[in-house]
Amino acid sequence: MKEPMSYQEKQSFLSLFNTLLTLGLYALYVYNNYVAGNPEIVYDLKFLGKALLILIPITIAVQIVMHILFVIFNKMLTMEDPPKKEDEMDKLIELKSIRISHWVFIVGFFSAMASQALGMAPYVMFLSFVVSGFLAGIISDVSKIWYYRKGV
Numbered sequence: 001m002k003e004p005m006s007y008q009e010k011q012s013f014l015s016l017f018n019t020l021l022t023l024g025l026y027a028l029y030v031y032n033n034y035v036a037g038n039p040e041i042v043y044d045l046k047f048l049g050k051a052l053l054i055l056i057p058i059t060i061a062v063q064i065v066m067h068i069l070f071v072i073f074n075k076m077l078t079m080e081d082p083p084k085k086e087d088e089m090d091k092l093i094e095l096k097s098i099r100i101s102h103w104v105f106i107v108g109f110f111s112a113m114a115s116q117a118l119g120m121a122p123y124v125m126f127l128s129f130v131v132s133g134f135l136a137g138i139i140s141d142v143s144k145i146w147y148y149r150k151g152v
Contacts, residue, residue, distance in 0.1 A: 007074070007083055008090060009148045014070050015063065016141035022062045023134055026055050048126050093147040101140035108132015 005013075030051055034041055041047050071082055086094075112128035 006148055007080065008093075009145055010074065011067070011070065012141045012144040012148070014066060016138060016145070018063055018066050019059070019134065019137055019141065022059050023055075026058060043121065043123050045122055045126060048123060048130075052130060089152060092152050093144055096147060096152060097140045097143040100143045101136040104139045105132050105136040108135065 034047070034051075074080060074082075083090075108128055108131065112125040112132070115124040115128060116122070
């Protein structure tokens with residue numbers, strides 16, 4: 001018999017879902033409204049910068065709203081209060097997932113720099129940064145879920 005998910009696992013799943021959903025919907029929006037009519041716009045760093053600067057606050061706002069809704073609905077459905085304190089295991093899991101996500105971003109950073117050293121177009125570097133940043137966030141959430149299920 002499987003144990004029910006802990007509060008922290010539920011939060012990690014929610015964060016993972018929010019990240020994937022927000023990134024997917026925003027990418028679809030940008031593609032349909034800008035890229036589909038003009039594929040050459042992907043090479044414009046000014047466009048990529050604006051698109052990313054708009055994505056960041058949208059992602060933050062969605063995460064905040066969804067976590068507030070999660071606390072409310074979780075309390076209504078399970079009568080479970082959010083944990084008041086983090087114990088040592090929570091802190092250790094957080095540190096390990098941060099370490100993994102930092103390594104993922106560092107690999108993305110070096111691949112972005114390597115793209116420039118190899119003479120690739122500047123948009124490749126920019127997209128490498130964006131992809132490695134979101135991939136690091138996704139890996140962080142997945143590793144938290146993994147550590148809560150398997151232990152540290």
